[in-house]
Amino acid sequence: MSNHRYDAIVIGGGHNGLVNAAYLAKAGKRVLVLERRHVVGGATVTEEVYPGFKFLIFSYLISLLRPEVIQELELARHGLEIMPLESTYVPLLDGNYLADWPDHDATKYEISRHSKRDAEAYDEYARTMRRLALAVRPLMELIPPDPTSVSPKDLATMAKVTGVLNQMRQDDFYLLSRLMTMSAADFLEEWFESPPLLGTKATSGIIGTFMGPRSPGTGYVLLHHYIGEIDGVFRAWGFARGGTGALSQALASAAREAGVEIKVNSPVAQVIVKNGTAVGVALENGDEYYADVIVSNADAKHTFLKLVESQHLPDDFLHDIRRYRVRSPACKVNLALDGLPNFTSLPKGKEALLRGSIEIAPSIDYLERAYDDAKYGGWAKRPFMDALIPSLLDPGMAPPGKHVMSMFVEYAASDLEGGWTEEKKAEFLDVVIDTLAEYAPNLKDIIIHKHIMTPADIEQTIGISSGHIFHGELALQQLFFLRPSPKWSNYRTPVPNLYMCGSSTHPGGCITGAPGRNAALAILEDRR
Amino acid sequence: MLKKTPFHTWTSALMQANQWRRWNGYEVASAYEMTHDREYLAIRNACALIDISPLCKYHISGPDALRFLNRLVTRDVSACPIGGMLYTPWCNSQGQVIDDGTIAHLDTDLYRLTSAEPNLRWLQDNAIGMQVQIEDVGEQIAALALQGPCSRALLQTLTDAPLASLKYYGFVNTTIAGVPVMISRTGYTGDLGYELWLSADADSTAAVWQALTTAGRSYGLHPAGIWALDVARIEAGLIMLDVDYTAAPQAMTAAQASSPFEIGLGWAVNFKKGNFVGRSALLAEKERGPSLQLVGLEVDHMAFERQHHELGLPVPYPFKAWREVVPLFVDGQQVGYATSGTWSPTLKKYIVLAQVQPKYAAPGSTVTIDLMVDRYRRPFAAKVVKLPFFNPARKKSVG
Numbered sequence: 062m063s064n065h066r067y068d069a070i071v072i073g074g075g076h077n078g079l080v081n082a083a084y085l086a087k088a089g090k091r092v093l094v095l096e097r098r099h100v101v102g103g104a105t106v107t108e109e110v111y112p113g114f115k116f117l118i119f120s121y122l123i124s125l126l127r128p129e130v131i132q133e134l135e136l137a138r139h140g141l142e143i144m145p146l147e148s149t150y151v152p153l154l155d156g157n158y159l160a161d162w163p164d165h166d167a168t169k170y171e172i173s174r175h176s177k178r179d180a181e182a183y184d185e186y187a188r189t190m191r192r193l194a195l196a197v198r199p200l201m202e203l204i205p206p207d208p209t210s211v212s213p214k215d216l217a218t219m220a221k222v223t224g225v226l227n228q229m230r231q232d233d234f235y236l237l238s239r240l241m242t243m244s245a246a247d248f249l250e251e252w253f254e255s256p257p258l259l260g261t262k263a264t265s266g267i268i269g270t271f272m273g274p275r276s277p278g279t280g281y282v283l284l285h286h287y288i289g290e291i292d293g294v295f296r297a298w299g300f301a302r303g304g305t306g307a308l309s310q311a312l313a314s315a316a317r318e319a320g321v322e323i324k325v326n327s328p329v330a331q332v333i334v335k336n337g338t339a340v341g342v343a344l345e346n347g348d349e350y351y352a353d354v355i356v357s358n359a360d361a362k363h364t365f366l367k368l369v370e371s372q373h374l375p376d377d378f379l380h381d382i383r384r385y386r387v388r389s390p391a392c393k394v395n396l397a398l399d400g401l402p403n404f405t406s407l408p409k410g411k412e413a414l415l416r417g418s419i420e421i422a423p424s425i426d427y428l429e430r431a432y433d434d435a436k437y438g439g440w441a442k443r444p445f446m447d448a449l450i451p452s453l454l455d456p457g458m459a460p461p462g463k464h465v466m467s468m469f470v471e472y473a474a475s476d477l478e479g480g481w482t483e484e485k486k487a488e489f490l491d492v493v494i495d496t497l498a499e500y501a502p503n504l505k506d507i508i509i510h511k512h513i514m515t516p517a518d519i520e521q522t523i524g525i526s527s528g529h530i531f532h533g534e535l536a537l538q539q540l541f542f543l544r545p546s547p548k549w550s551n552y553r554t555p556v557p558n559l560y561m562c563g564s565s566t567h568p569g570g571c572i573t574g575a576p577g578r579n580a581a582l583a584i585l586e587d588r589r
Numbered sequence: 590m591l592k593k594t595p596f597h598t599w600t601s602a603l604m605q606a607n608q609w610r611r612w613n614g615y616e617v618a619s620a621y622e623m624t625h626d627r628e629y630l631a632i633r634n635a636c637a638l639i640d641i642s643p644l645c646k647y648h649i650s651g652p653d654a655l656r657f658l659n660r661l662v663t664r665d666v667s668a669c670p671i672g673g674m675l676y677t678p679w680c681n682s683q684g685q686v687i688d689d690g691t692i693a694h695l696d697t698d699l700y701r702l703t704s705a706e707p708n709l710r711w712l713q714d715n716a717i718g719m720q721v722q723i724e725d726v727g728e729q730i731a732a733l734a735l736q737g738p739c740s741r742a743l744l745q746t747l748t749d750a751p752l753a754s755l756k757y758y759g760f761v762n763t764t765i766a767g768v769p770v771m772i773s774r775t776g777y778t779g780d781l782g783y784e785l786w787l788s789a790d791a792d793s794t795a796a797v798w799q800a801l802t803t804a805g806r807s808y809g810l811h812p813a814g815i816w817a818l819d820v821a822r823i824e825a826g827l828i829m830l831d832v833d834y835t836a837a838p839q840a841m842t843a844a845q846a847s848s849p850f851e852i853g854l855g856w857a858v859n860f861k862k863g864n865f866v867g868r869s870a871l872l873a874e875k876e877r878g879p880s881l882q883l884v885g886l887e888v889d890h891m892a893f894e895r896q897h898h899e900l901g902l903p904v905p906y907p908f909k910a911w912r913e914v915v916p917l918f919v920d921g922q923q924v925g926y927a928t929s930g931t932w933s934p935t936l937k938k939y940i941v942l943a944q945v946q947p948k949y950a951a952p953g954s955t956v957t958i959d960l961m962v963d964r965y966r967r968p969f970a971a972k973v974v975k976l977p978f979f980n981p982a983r984k985k986s987v988g
Contacts, residue, residue: 166614167590177725181710185838192841230843 067093067322069584070342070352072329072368073524073563075103078358079312079321080577081562083134085354086319088585093350094321095342097328100306101313103358103523104530105572107306111510115458116395117451117467118514119523119530120305122146123572124289124298127201130574134315141311143299144454145291148417150407151261152500158406159257160414175255186252191295193237194287196229201288201568201575204583205542205550237284241537245279246425256424264422264447267471269530269570271390273432274425282535285569298418302455305572312574332357332364332559334373339559342368354558354584358577360525360532361385361545361565369556378555381546385539385565389516389529390435390472394446394493397510398464401450402501416453421446421496435472440489443496444470463509468493475516475527486515531570532563541567552580553587560584591616594642595731595789599798603812610815613706615643618814626908626934628817632778633935635809636737638801639818641777641784645690645707646727649700653719658692658700661715663849663871665862669694674758674773678854679711684870685837685846687711688830689854691775693760701726701786705830715866731789735801735810736782736821738983743808744772744783747800752783757985766800768793777818779825781983819910823931823942826885826977828852832912833883833928833942848874851944853883853976881925882950883942885978886917886971888930888958890939893969896962906932906939917943917956917971924949924956927971933978940978941971949973 069085071078074096082092100106104119123143131137151159159175161168165184172180199221206218226234240248245266246259253259265286266279273279291297301307313323327348332355333341341351357364365374365382374382407414422428422445431441447469452459459465470493477485490513498504516528525532533539542550545565552560562580564570592615594600600618608619617640620628631637649658658666664677671694678689690704702712712723735744741752750763750772760773768787776782787793802810822829830836833852840846848871849858858871894904910931917925925945933940941958949956954973959966 162590164590166611169614170590170592177707178710178713181707188839188841195841 065348065350067091067350067352069093069354069356070095070350071356071358071562072332072342072364073097073103073358074101074309074313074323074325075358075523075563076105076309076312076572076574077563077577077580078103078356079309079316080130080134080574081356081358081581082321083312083316083319084578084581085584086316086321088581092316092321093352094316094323095327095329095344095350096323096325097524098522099325101323101325102306102309104519104525105305105309107304110395110512111397113460114397114463114465114510115304115451116465116512117304117393118395118512119393119519120572121300121393121449121451121467121469122298123301123305123308124286124291124296125571125573125575126289126308127574127578128290129202130578134312136308136311136315139311139314139318141308142302143291144302145294145297145299146417146449148414149261149420150404150414150417151257151420151422152404152406153257153423154499156406158408159255159261160411172255172258175258176253179253179255179258182252183258187296189233189236190284190287192230192233193240193284194295196225196233196237197284198288199225200541201573202579203567204552204579205544205567207548207551208542240280240284242277243280244275244277245283246274246429248280248283249425256426257422260422260424260427261420263425263428264420264445267428267432267445268447268469269389269391270534270536271388271435271472271474272534272536273429275429278536281537281540285535285571289571300449300451300454302457304451304455304458308572329368332369332556334369334556337373338557354560354588356560356562356580356584358563360387360529360563361561362387362526362533363524364561364565365554369559373556375555378546378549385545386534386536387475387527387529387532388534389475389519389527390432391516391528391530392470392473392489392493393514393519394468394470394490395512396466396468396494396508397459398466399507399509400462401464402466402497402507403503404501406500415450417449419446419448419450421448421500431472435474438474438476438478440473440477440492441471442492444472444493446470446493446497448497468497473515475520475529481515481517486513486518489513489515532565533570535569540569544569552576552583594640595791595794596640596642596733596798598795599802600640600812608814612815613643613645617643618812620814620816621812625814625816628811628813629820629934631809631811631813632737632780632817632821634738635811636735636739636743636805637811637813637817638805639734639736639813641732641734642789644727644732645704645725646730646732647702647704647708647712648724648726649702649712649721650698650724651719651721652698653721654698654700657716657719657721658702659862660865661712662692663854663858663865663867665859666692666694666700667862671696672759672761674760674775676758677857678849680849680867680871681837682867682870683837683843683846684848684867684874685840685843686834686849686852686854687837689828693771693773706836729789731787731794733785733797733801734776734778734782735785736776736778736780738781739808739810740782743801743805743810746804748772754987756987766796768796770797777825777827778821779827779977779979779984780821780981781986816909819912819929820908820931820933823910823929823940824933824935824977824979826853826942828883828942829929847881848879850874850879851881851883855879878947880946881944882947883944883976884950884973885976886927886941886943886956886958887974888939888941888960889970889972890932893939893960893962896967900963902963908932908934915958917945917958918968919949919956927958936978938978945973
């Protein structure tokens, strides 16, 4: 039996909410997590949409999950197993392909098939990105300072930031400065020349982002995707056994062990504010819960435009939140398959490539054109896809002999002209399948079930504004001390005792657990 | 996905214990026989045949070829006549070594550059604005090293070329078994020896390999793998990329990269020849003094032996060279690190290549190195000596 009074209430059981709750509970707080769906995880879920087949209906890979979170919450003990994806396969329509392997010589061989220069540049590029990632990594665990403030705390944090930058090699510092303002395409074209290599590298700059590879600012997004590591290996991306839902299960297990109470099927309708202070939440069914601290895992727009009455918020803050960019280009497609897709360009003996990343990204122009098609409220006639076949790594994801295939797809505008009707959904799903079938002609013959989550579906199911997977663009104008709003970028909000812990705060999106952890530290600091 | 050298058909037929390794994306032999010891002894006492085809090779041609090379490398290439070769490192603009290799002056406005790692991109980027063509001929040219005191006699049975008068680092163009071969008096063993450069096509490589191994029966010729070569090159005091120094593009920090001065290549830096990549950084470093210096060390192997005997164990001198970074100490403070070490059967010494702070680099100085004695880690004295450890007169003798 639970009374309705807690030390902290977390709105939303997404991965950051669970992390936040676990850290608060480990610090001795009585924490309640309220989740609208029947399962926790938010966008970090695995669902058996079709009997026997486990679909990754939202997120699908892990890389940026903070090592501190893995260690401090003992996630391995709670069942998290991450299997690094070891290869990338980029099929091309002319029957050629590009690949990379975990083996250095094998990768060099594959890239030299396209360009000897690129094979040489590749090592140097990888090392350079590793050095840059290593350099900016400490910024991930920083609570953003207010650079305009002269408070000792803010000055100390600014000094830390400067310290991080001073540690860098001089040439790396200049490169980072340029990278922050460049497009991914411009940056990559300084290193490479072959179209498929440029294409596949550029995808890191546009994933989840309504910008094309030639848009300035995608250089940062590229770096963001390099800051991840698995067991100390930078840039490794892994699949959790059981799908990303296994991560939220492990987080929930760790949270419960620390004493967190999790209620599902409990959609929060409003934050209760009394005398200007947050004191509790009200569910859609009217139930009320009270706590000293309310933490929202929802995105900034949802939190401040739906859950908090505008009378409690300053108008300049509201203005920032209204113009916070959340337009989203991303869909998620899952297929239940009776067998494996037969990629015509996959050479005999290299079937192992199907166990890694499969990318439909033959060139930068291909990605840019996909973006062009969507820019004005449409969808890519030939979409970009980041695909994998999880059942090849984890046989538990599908019945024996059958497979699931997961595809992250761009670009399809969240503000699609005419809206995401059922007809439009089905039509775009067919565009995706038709495109993939150009590379694997047997595809349509083996589809048992097909499923798509459009930005509208994402919003409807887990409440993210515009279905934006990062809870808002990772655009420079709304990062770090500007995320989601200047002066309110350190997990606190204009409403005392109301905090944010989701990807609308630093360091932004992807499965990181960093906003959740950082917010917990900020809350505990305030409650000291 | 590993490449096979042009000689793979014959080298694989000799492979007794599946002891392959990788070199630049190729499969090469660590040793052909079950153990490498006789292959090494052949280098110093008869002659050995080593497949060095995985070396990177580039042809540099055009009216600006010399100008380009002189801008690229630290040595003065204009001093190299047609028919001559030189060994040189090259650096980035911070004066950090990128790679080291040889340059052969093949003909007017035509040079061949060799390197340990691929350098096509670096070469092309530094050629911008110059009238020079750069061709990657790595896979078109096969290469063999024939090293050891009997190497000249063996070769002389296969060619009329005047090998007796061929100077160290000179080369001649001749034929072997009707196949055009460039024979250079170069090598990585610090001994009398030659390198043979020929077309990589199957007929040419077959003919030359057969000719050498057939004639070699009378001269104790042994094909030799990298384990044997490693012992010899350490005796010769020769550094190896990725073992004794980290190439600048692979260094994660400035501390990991090396200047030529730190790795014993200060003699190859020519400040008088005009501008080259890294010149101003190297000049500044020369003035400052480098922070490390390459030295040879002789480990107190008698103490090493004594401590093993005290435990009732035979002494396990490292007959296979080790390639590790091992710290070196003086009075408990680390003053440098060793990078390669081996027992030298020829010198009867335990020799080590290392880099130490200059004040500990004078010949006769002692540093401490920890070595395992059974399950125990014990300190041993190592004495600084001049390099090379082994430098026979036959290496450079003519006539």
